[in-house]
Amino acid sequence: MTYEIKGCWSSDVDDLEAWTPSRPEDVYYPLFLDIGPVGDKGADQFQIVVCTPQAIQSRPERRQAKLLVLSDYNWQKVRATLEKWVNECDGLDWDDALKRLRPKMHWEYEGMARREGE
Numbered sequence: 001m002t003y004e005i006k007g008c009w010s011s012d013v014d015d016l017e018a019w020t021p022s023r024p025e026d027v028y029y030p031l032f033l034d035i036g037p038v039g040d041k042g043a044d045q046f047q048i049v050v051c052t053p054q055a056i057q058s059r060p061e062r063r064q065a066k067l068l069v070l071s072d073y074n075w076q077k078v079r080a081t082l083e084k085w086v087n088e089c090d091g092l093d094w095d096d097a098l099k100r101l102r103p104k105m106h107w108e109y110e111g112m113a114r115r116e117g118e
Contacts, residue, residue, distance in 0.1 A: 002090045003097055005082060006034040006043045010050075016075055027073040028055035030065075035086055035101070037094075046105040050078055066105050 012029040013019045021027045028051040036043030049065040052073055070077055085104055089097035098107065 001093060001097070002038045003035055003086050004038050005086055006036055008033045008079075008082070016078075019075065021073055024073050025052055026055045027052045027070075028059060031068075031078070033082065033105070045108040046101060047108075048082075048105045066103075068104075 008016065008031060010016060010029050010031050016031075028049065031048050031050050033046045033048070034043035035046055047066075048068050050068050050070070050073075053069060053071065056067065056069065068078065068081060085101065089100050092100070101107065102110070
């Protein structure tokens with residue numbers, strides 16, 4: 001099976017592609033992604049925090065977040081990294097894809113047990 005990012009957005013950044021941080025060394029925002037099989041309308045939602053090393057120093061909430069840490073912020077780097085992670089799941093069934101994605105991103109059903117056959 002082949003997977004894709006069907007959409008991504010942030011509650012803190014209106015236009016991810018055009019946004020330029022006022023302090024490039026201090027970036028910290030949540031990013032939500034819809035990921036699912038190519039050609040299928042369905043997708044599951046994942047969340048990650050995009051940040052720079054300096055930005056996470058003063059944020060205690062970072063301990064609970066799954067982070068994508070970039071030494072210098074650039075949306076194209078963020079998007080390329082996320083697409084690489086999703087492309088690494090190609091050829092896997094959804095359960096195996098989840099096993100690869102969940103260590104990197106919070107899954108919308110995090111904490112819910114998934115049993116075979118569900």
